[in-house]
Amino acid sequence: MLNVVVMVSGGGTNLQAIIDAVEAGTITNTRLAGVISNNKNAYALERAAKHGIPAACVSPKDFEDRGQFNQKLLETVDGFEPDLVVLAGFLVVIPPEMTAKYRNRMINIHPSLIPSFCGTGYYGLRVHEAALARGVKVAGATVHFVDEGTDTGPIILQKAVEARQGDTPKELQRRVMEQAEWKILPRAIDLIANGKVKVENGKTIIEEPTRSGQEASL
Ligand code: GRF
Numbered sequence: 001m002l003n004v005v006v007m008v009s010g011g012g013t014n015l016q017a018i019i020d021a022v023e024a025g026t027i028t029n030t031r032l033a034g035v036i037s038n039n040k041n042a043y044a045l046e047r048a049a050k051h052g053i054p055a056a057c058v059s060p061k062d063f064e065d066r067g068q069f070n071q072k073l074l075e076t077v078d079g080f081e082p083d084l085v086v087l088a089g090f091l092v093v094i095p096p097e098m099t100a101k102y103r104n105r106m107i108n109i110h111p112s113l114i115p116s117f118c119g120t121g122y123y124g125l126r127v128h129e130a131a132l133a134r135g136v137k138v139a140g141a142t143v144h145f146v147d148e149g150t151d152t153g154p155i156i157l158q159k160a161v162e163a164r165q166g167d168t169p170k171e172l173q174r175r176v177m178e179q180a181e182w183k184i185l186p187r188a189i190d191l192i193a194n195g196k197v198k199v200e201n202g203k204t205i206i207e208e209p210t211r212s213g214q215e216a217s218l
Pocket of ligand 1: 008009010011012013014015044088089090109110111124177181
């Protein structure tokens with residue numbers, strides 16, 4: 001059983017996709033051990049409660065400095081004894097000690113096809129605003145392992161989504177979530193839970209004969 005902790009900051013639709021997939025059996029060998037939010041008002045916390053998943057809130061506002069917050073955050077994560085940490089819309093910078101401790105055991109969902117529209121400053125709607133400003137025809141999402149950089153870790157899965165003429169950032173964001181994020185994040189967890197993902201020389205190897213890292217074409 002893969003013990004999974006999901007870290008969230010907001011609405012938690014990706015968390016919901018993971019919960020649904022575990023309950024439906026499309027993610028196997030996985031137990032949702034806990035949900036951690038940095039924001040006590042995150043709707044994601046209610047989603048966790050509705051499904052009986054233990055949840056904790058660790059907010060930077062409750063600490064005098066970043067060091068104390070980071071320590072408490074790491075303690076809280078460790079307390080759930082996770083095999084895998086999933087960042088599902090977690091908007092806080094991960095402490096370096098945590099990145100080191102959970103190397104190749106912590107994944108993130110990013111709402112673009114990395115290496116486009118990623119790195120510092122590219123989060124939430126900003127990603128989609130930038131993609132539309134550039135006039136892209138194809139958008140998408142990426143699940144990757146977390147390393148010291150911002151969105152630089154080994155890529156696990158990517159899925160392309162059509163960017164349509166006249167899209168608003170919100171419309172594109174919604175399509176990327178529905179068609180890519182909510183599919184590839186649960187899929188990546190299932191692959192990891194079943195021992196199908198290896199990291200070699202900074203790249204992943206997905207051990208599944210019929211599938212590749214690109215989940216589907218347009
Ligand atoms: C998603 O777009 C995710 O890619 C990004 O933050 C958003 C989180 O949405 N990192 P939700 O909280 O899962 O609804």
